[in-house]
Amino acid sequence: MNLSDEEKAMRDGRDGPAVARAMDLLIRYGEALDAQSLVETRNVCGTVTATTPFMRDFAQAQGGLDAVFSEFNLDSAEVVAVPKVRAFSSHLQLGFDPHHPAEMGISEQTLQFYRQSEAAAARMGVQMINTCTPYQVGNVPTRGEHCAWMESSAVVYANSVLGARTNTEGRESTSAAMLTCRIPNWGFHLDEGRLGTHGVELDIAVESVEDWGLFGYWLGDWVQDRVPVVRGVVRGVGRAPNLPRLKHFGAAASSSGGVEMFHLVGVTPEAPSWEAAFGGRSPIELRRYGARERQATLERINATATDRQVDYVMLGCPHYTIEQIWEAAQLLEGRRVHANCALWIFTPRAIKSLADRNGYTQTIEAAGGKLMTDSCSAMSRAVPPGTKVVALDSAKQAHYLPAILGLQAWFGSTEQCIEAACTGRWGS
Template identity: 30%
Template sequence: MNSALRHEEGIAVVPGIAAGPIVVVEALSFWGGVDPATGTVIDVHHPSHGASLAGAVVLMPTSRGSCSGSGVLLELAFSGKAPAALIFRGPEDTLTLGAIVASEMFGLGIPVARLPEKAFAVLSCAGEANILPDGISADDGKIRIPLCAAAHDNLRLSPGDHRMLDGDDGVAAQLAMRIILGMAYQQGVKALVDVTRAHIDGCIYAGPANLVFAEKMEELGARVRVPTTMNAISVDYANWRRQGVAPEFGEPAARLADAYVRMGCQASFTCAPYSLPDPPGFGEMIGWSESNAVIFANSVLGARTAKHPDFLDLCIAVAGRAPLAGAFLDEGRRARRAVAVDLPEGADSSAWPLIGYLVGLASPDRIPLIKGLARTSPTPDDLKALCAAFGTTSAAAMLHVEGVTPEAEKMGCHTEDGVVITREALAQGWRALNGGPASVDLVAIGSPHASLDECKAIATRLDGRPLARNISVIITAGREVVTAADADGTMAKLRESGVIVIRDLCWCSITRPVFPEWTRVVLTTSGKYAHYGPGLSGCAVRLGTIEDCIEAALTGSAPARLPGWLW
């Protein structure tokens, strides 16, 4: 045994046998970052862009970004393009859950291990590795790292938990509880917690794996036992045929939505569930998935939820129980890094997605306390943009804004270190996300879903003027917002100018031909879509101000430039 590793024991989170070349990558969102058909990294902002993870022993500190990464991993397993094994340096839930579901439901083995820092560093320098349930060997046995099983004896279960686990509440509830416990064991939690509501992210059709999981759970008798909303889906449910969506995509996407509705979920179809009537209250324990929704619920509403991966969200809704870990606990809500932002006077709404994006880069693995914004008066839409952009670059389930968010004073008083985002860093960040051709083919609004106020802002600025030739302006919004915009005349004003408003799906799930075929350059106000869009669409996607978007809509052009508040 390598003497440097004699006391460096890792944990076999999902035990199994595998072998392959070692590929080391920085934290990565598999959804929007890895092609589920090939295993290739498609995130153009990631240093491993273009690398193949198929068949590799992938070493990654942790994952980040979307909760849908679990679905991408299952899709990769179905297609035979999954990593041979996943090895993390710290806690990781999203891909781990995908591996648990692959094993529990479909007998597809993707071993997952967690290593101490020193062992992870040593293994990162090796060329290949063999994984067994009790250890990892690399470079012809020169490196050996023992693995132990995750502890099972610390978790206290209620009588109701035992009944579900014994099958008294049916096969689906039993399977849901087994998956929940698989997650709880690797998290090292001591108890489960009742949740009052859930939000499903796994209803996005990323491929057959999502549909197979949902229909299998329905076949087994799954029914949600707490009020459960649904994320945006992958088609405009009522109109996809008229929009020209191919049946081979539209039909399974609609089937997936139908399966969740039949299991008792509300057909809300929005990635902004916090904007629905009766949002969660302060301190309420909820079981939400979808990264921006989780971060907003924790950070703005003061509700409590971990960032639950796809598939675990349904299991929690079926069981009404979740692992008592992460942001459910005070300790999991404390800010560990102070991020001071040197925000210029006069900053407008375009500052918030930029700040969220850069704060996520500055605090990729821990909850930040954002300082320097106490004098601002952000709107709910500003905070939505902040949370969504933060969720693309950080793995944390929440953030605090000094003087703005509910628990900033209580949970942000003992940060361990600090960084500063200077005005120059803000300008550099904007240039990085705004760069690209001046000519624009598509203006994309609504990632996350646009609010009624955002729809009104576009309608007011266009003021009935027609769009420029050969440009499209598309807003994605939830059903509740579309209904309200119809009722107050906003929709009529948007249609007068030629703006298209689409419900049920959002930019992170939109596909051609709803996404115009001829598009090469996209302008968006969303930091989230500016990050994920290039990999998802194959287009140049630029972050712009709302004024940039209106200029592009009316002229077909908006040159890359700093917003006025950054001059």
């Protein structure tokens, strides 16, 4: 790789052993990707805390939290002292909600170790936002800004909706970027990698959050890790999709496939026209999405479900916006969650604080639901005891929970899910 003088100095130990290890990791990583250089980034989203019993035991045996960061974040068998981060760095989701440890099945020992780990990360200068949707709570990169982000649904949103530039990174590469402000310059950092490859013509209006989730799931299954361009989103007096719709669309596409960027003609910043999104080239393949494709996708997502009795309703994947919490609170007001069902709604801590002040948390809890933070059931592997059937308004979660926990999953609208929570049944 071609390194600048600054990068060579970091590699050679000018700034201490942790930075040198970080540069060594990035160089090896970049060479494996055939990247020609590194690119500067000042915006990193990753995971640095140690929350699992395994990491707790490792820390106790090997020398504390520096040992965990050295081994699992820098790929260094030698324990090095970890300095403060140089890049503006945000922490993504945890494996559990520390404010609801009993529901998450977390022991007091693991909880106390987590608090130590979070405090250590904060001392490093990492922002403890603890969410898969950093763009909801203040980390909103600008168009063209080079980032180093983890979390598939965050990456596709940053690239597509915001026009920022990032590949889907991992714990190791983002941690190295935090210390060096560098990441390999390849993929979606380059103009060529951002151009559309496959085209979609919409034959039906895609309007609700449920519609966008279904469309994204169909799209990701088809294009996998390539870059789709969609034409026909805004029709006549039709509305452009808002944040929740685009959030669910990208999350679904990155779950059924590996989509890291999409273009919606006339909506997303790098698609003012069909021609611009493709860079003047023709699509490799063109397909149409209509009522038949929508129905087939809905049937496919719901293929794991047969029992109508619902034990658990999970909302908030990706983490709910304040608008979605407001909607859920309206649907729950004056109602009660069924005795044989549980309702958990996940959101960032910062948004829960707003929901607390607005009275939405009180409304949800008065109905028997819980507003939770920092994690989700896929990340935590935690569901209410005895859960066999779950209802979801997230195509992403409907994709993962049956595979991870062996549950039956019903996918539908938020209204359908709230109805299931209050009646204990899916549909009529």
